[in-house]
Amino acid sequence: MGKQMTEMLKGTLEGIVLATLAVQPAYGYEITARLREQGFSDIVEGTVYALLIRIEQRGLVDVEKVPSEKGPPRKVYSLNAQGGDYLEEFWKSWGFLAERIEQLHHQLEQPGHSNNTPNEGE
Amino acid sequence: MGKQMTEMLKGTLEGIVLATLAVQPAYGYEITARLREQGFSDIVEGTVYALLIRIEQRGLVDVEKVPSEKGPPRKVYSLNAQGGDYLEEFWKSWGFLAERIEQLHHQLEQPGHSNNTPNEGE
DNA sequence: GCCGCTATTCAGTGCTACTATCTAGTGGTA
């Protein structure tokens, strides 16, 4: 991925992680690995941990320390009620944005329309 | 809109403006007004002008000064070949991201699936 | 004892949207 994806992830990565936690609780290292498997190949631990700390401090997730057999204790995050509300707002914002962008995409794919609507807002 | 939308627009607003210019050349004040009409009610001129200067310095758009009857001369931007390539990359990145997010959305709407695939990557 | 894997933390950087303000040009009005 490139610079465009980096900028696009601002704001959406948070929603992606929250949605992931809504499906199933998880810890940072695990989330990073899953994102990498799903094609977000550039995402590294540091990014995800910073995000998790942020949403924890905002009270969107609950945290539970679980001992690991393979290393230091894991911090398992799960979405709480407040996080659920926040995630719903995310879906609304995303839906609005996606709608506008898809609309533009369709306009570009169908060049035979009337796009210069001269007296629209005047 | 809220803080979520602000963050989400980082990276996507650029694509939105480029796509808008691909449909039809326009100047900053006009673009801002159109975005506002389309529901991006918080967007102000300053944001759009800064973005336009950025994409101009990257060589993604051509600029033409056109005198206006109502005020200072307009800087009319139009997408050039390089901008077209960049816009195509934007669609690819957007498509990838939208696909992942829609997938998560479907997972949350259909809670009867098997989501805990225990041995997927180990 | 050293390396590799798991797991988390943290300081610093770059990019972008936002805020607020300023300048410039035209036309209307008191």
Added chain:
DNA sequence: TACCACTAGATAGTAGCACTGAATAGCGGC
């Protein structure tokens, strides 16, 4: 003339977020 409203653009400073790079901690294998 002086003032205001609308059009049109520029700019300095701020906040937020993903990224970089490094460090730390715990466990097992060589």
